Amino acid sequence: MEVSQAWLDENRNRLSPKWWKVDGDEGVTVDEGADGLPDEGWTKKDILAWLTGRGESVGGYATKAKLLGLVEKTLNPPAPEPTSVVEEAPVEEVAEETQITGDEE
Numbered sequence: 001m002e003v004s005q006a007w008l009d010e011n012r013n014r015l016s017p018k019w020w021k022v023d024g025d026e027g028v029t030v031d032e033g034a035d036g037l038p039d040e041g042w043t044k045k046d047i048l049a050w051l052t053g054r055g056e057s058v059g060g061y062a063t064k065a066k067l068l069g070l071v072e073k074t075l076n077p078p079a080p081e082p083t084s085v086v087e088e089a090p091v092e093e094v095a096e097e098t099q100i101t102g103d104e105e
Contacts, residue, residue, distance in 0.1 A: 038071045040064075047071065 008015075008022065015022060030041035038047045047067040051058060056074055058067065 037075070038068060040068070 029043050029046045031037075032039045032041040038050050042050075044062075044064050044067060047064065048058060048062075051067065051070055051074065054074055056070055058070065062070075
């Protein structure tokens with residue numbers, strides 16, 4: 001029996017996996033934090049769309065955990081490594097000359 005995704009989304013709770021096999025289900029994304037950032041409630045398809053919308057490329061098969069790791073790297077990129085370190089030359093101390101006047105006691 002073939003049904004629309006909309007029908008499946010409305011009737012999902014009535015389809016016991018014991019009796020029904022569902023192929024081609026796109027799933028339902030639920031934003032757990034309601035913050036617009038991918039999390040465990042998002043489908044792989046929606047996470048992929050979010051990543052590609054930010055210029056990230058995903059090659060080959062990616063698990064949901066791997067995609068969420070890429071989301072984390074996208075949101076928190078590593079700090080750039082310094083390209084060169086400039087060392088300052090040590091400052092030489094100039095000794096002050098003190099005159100002994102005999103009044104030091």
